[in-house]
Amino acid sequence: MNRIDFAKGHGTENDFVIIPDPDGKLTLTADRVAAICDRHAGIGADGILRVVRSQHVPEWQGDPELWFMDYRNADGSIAEMCGNGVRVFAHYLIENDLAAPLVINIATRAGLRPTEVLGDDRYRVAMGPVTVDSEQIGVTVGGLTAEVVAFPVQVGNPHAVAFVDDLEELELWHAPRWTHQDRFPDGVNVEFVRRLGPHHVSMRVFERGSGETRSCGTGTVAVAAAAAVAAGQPQRPLTYRVDVPGGSVEVELRDRQSFLTGPAVIVAVGQLDLDRI
Numbered sequence: 538m539n540r541i542d543f544a545k546g547h548g549t550e551n552d553f554v555i556i557p558d559p560d561g562k563l564t565l566t567a568d569r570v571a572a573i574c575d576r577h578a579g580i581g582a583d584g585i586l587r588v589v590r591s592q593h594v595p596e597w598q599g600d601p602e603l604w605f606m607d608y609r610n611a612d613g614s615i616a617e618m619c620g621n622g623v624r625v626f627a628h629y630l631i632e633n634d635l636a637a638p639l640v641i642n643i644a645t646r647a648g649l650r651p652t653e654v655l656g657d658d659r660y661r662v663a664m665g666p667v668t669v670d671s672e673q674i675g676v677t678v679g680g681l682t683a684e685v686v687a688f689p690v691q692v693g694n695p696h697a698v699a700f701v702d703d704l705e706e707l708e709l710w711h712a713p714r715w716t717h718q719d720r721f722p723d724g725v726n727v728e729f730v731r732r733l734g735p736h737h738v739s740m741r742v743f744e745r746g747s748g749e750t751r752s753c754g755t756g757t758v759a760v761a762a763a764a765a766v767a768a769g770q771p772q773r774p775l776t777y778r779v780d781v782p783g784g785s786v787e788v789e790l791r792d793r794q795s796f797l798t799g800p801a802v803i804v805a806v807g808q809l810d811l812d813r814i
């Protein structure tokens with residue numbers, strides 16, 4: 538039998554299988570990731586968080602002692618960052634005495650993401666700079682009668698943020714399409730946003746590699762930054778509340794830094810039989 542430990546957790550219902558692999562011994566092929574994330578034949582998740590020491594990650598050039606969040610989408614593709622994943626990753630480290638409060642420096646493919654342990658299972662992640670491209674693109678998806686414009690936003694991973702009047706009408710079981718296909722050669726996460734107040738929005742998301750999810754942390758930061766640009770709010774700091782189908786998070790925008798605050802939950806621990814997956 539070929540068993541490995543796992544945990545299952547979520548951040549505002551963006552759910553992950555967490556796999557400890559401190560010495561980098563596990564081979565996670567795209568097929569295996571997809572099988573584990575399969576909601577019928579596997580455990581089921583939007584993605585996987587492999588917990589590995591940075592020294593075993595060839596592309597990491599920084600401190601080799603840090604924990605590295607090796608994030609994979611449900612289809613097995615690799616992504617640079619996962620904002621909800623970082624909080625769940627930090628929570629896993631704390632619950633397993635692998636790190637201590639107050640601030641945990643977590644390595645990711647998008648760089649360092651210092652994460653503050655706030656207590657009550659809440660975490661505040663320094664998400665790095667967020668850039669909004671002024672050259673907008675067109676996006677279409679089921680349920681929309683016409684193409685909508687979207688802001689390309691970079692939060693370590695790529696996003697396109699479109700403002701709409703009605704989120705309910707959107708049919709997100711098929712991937713959105715965007716104009717200028719060459720603009721995102723590696724794909725993009727697409728957020729649809731509705732304004733609820735001056736610093737309050739709600740959104741739905743279609744994630745690259747995972748489909749519609751109930752939350753996307755990097756997406757909430759992208760949405761707050763795009764909302765600020767669209768509203769002509771250059772002043773900083775600015776704080777947005779972003780509601781997602783799975784809950785609510787807070788995004789702080791500073792001049793060269795952004796912060797994401799929200800909950801993290803571990804719901805199960807167990808063993809996974811790799812011979813059956």
Ligand SMILES: N[C@@H](CCC[C@H](N)C(=O)O)C(=O)O
Nearest residue numbers: 616619620621694753754755
């Ligand atoms: N759900 C995540 C983002 C995961 C990666 C994304 N699907 C991509 O491919 O860039 C989040 O909380 O940020």
